[in-house]
Amino acid sequence: MTRKELVELIYAKQSFLCVGLDTDIKKIPQHLLKEEDPIFAFNKAIIDATSQFCVAYKPNLAFYESNGVKGWIAFEKTINYLNEKHPHHFIIADAKRGDIGNTSAMYARTFFEEMNLDALTVAPYMGEDSVTPFLQYEGKWVILLALTSNKGSNDFQLTTDAEGERLFEKVLRKSQQWGNDQNMMYVVGATQGKMFKEIRKVAPKHFLLVPGIGAQGGSLEEVCKYGMTDDCGLIVNSSRAIIYADSTENFAKVAAQKAKEVQLQMASELAKKAAN
């Protein structure tokens, strides 16, 4: 999906919500456990219920890999289902990969060619040649970790170098030599609200993928205030607060309600921005 298509989708749906498919067999409603593939059954129900309120889905691969082969089967079925039934959603594999060039090239082939995903999260520590293999695909995106939502983000990401630049700023700046705002986004945690101002100094136009609202405590209003661009420039993820909002047979209906609530807030944020 190109940037133009993504922006059109956001304004058409009045939503920049990404539903995080962090599907944990221990947290899904009990009655699904009798299904042949409970994880896929859960995902399918969540997707069908929420699709009108969101523009993106983001399965976190850790949750699937933790179930080994079975988990990968559920992951592939989920991706195939999205490709077939909901082809107008932006699909992100939250994989946080990053390896030497030839290995990254293999990942790129898997995720972009074989699975037809739109984007992949990538860790920046190994530098340019671990990132560029993902940038060779038209309409596909690298989403590079910049400033994450967790406590450990303080350990290295905020380190200031001899020139006064923090590591996350260096990642933002340097990676713009490798890709551009048509094939690269950045992960910035919602828990870092006020830092969005700093982020926008270095990356004024790039789309940001923002995890951390909901269960992790970030504020949508603050993220929009400091992070929104003229063409939105944000994809905001919510996982647990939507998909695990209810654990009865009503789970999908409740997930839809929660997604709708967020979508309405988002519509209002888009209107606020347009009015400014």
Add this chain to the structure above:
Amino acid sequence: MTRKELVELIYAKQSFLCVGLDTDIKKIPQHLLKEEDPIFAFNKAIIDATSQFCVAYKPNLAFYESNGVKGWIAFEKTINYLNEKHPHHFIIADAKRGDIGNTSAMYARTFFEEMNLDALTVAPYMGEDSVTPFLQYEGKWVILLALTSNKGSNDFQLTTDAEGERLFEKVLRKSQQWGNDQNMMYVVGATQGKMFKEIRKVAPKHFLLVPGIGAQGGSLEEVCKYGMTDDCGLIVNSSRAIIYADSTENFAKVAAQKAKEVQLQMASELAKKAAN
């Protein structure tokens, strides 16, 4: 495997070689393609042929994941085979994972509990809570990326902070507050030969996992000169130079010869160190 057991293994076998199982369906001998599971057939033959010359195996997950579900089946079969037939080898999943705490905890459960691996490579960018979930398992190891073998290692890892500390040094220093030399190792590329001296200033006793000899051009002699400790402190990986040394029906025999050559060099390096 504890450090004591690993060191005993190294001296008993006079080897600190790790064979990297970077198995690529496009590079394995043609005649294996008629097997039901060519990747596992290749791994099994390589493992049986090289096991006496090495102390560790390191499958790189990217190579397996790039084949989707089939790849994961081959990966699990390989791990099961190692656990059953070669239980005295140190098994490393080269996964370069690293995510927020609850996600890392899921990875830890998969790799350490379910698959019974000895160690996992982890990327440090997300900091403490992305690493510590892996440190809760007796006899299991985190191998944290410090200074990698690729060109992109210059982009961020060598950045000097306001206190004159480089990022890889900060990773080495700070992570020693989370784990110790009994449950944590570091990845340092062999292509960074002279940097081993710098590494040893910050991490004098930790084991280092060293990729990059062979195809990537690093020198074993230099690595040992600057990096070896009194109890070895090194696991040196070779992948392509061993497993793809020959592409005929003789591939396993030739791989064994190549592994033996490296083992003999390693025995000589251990003797050199003991004589000093």
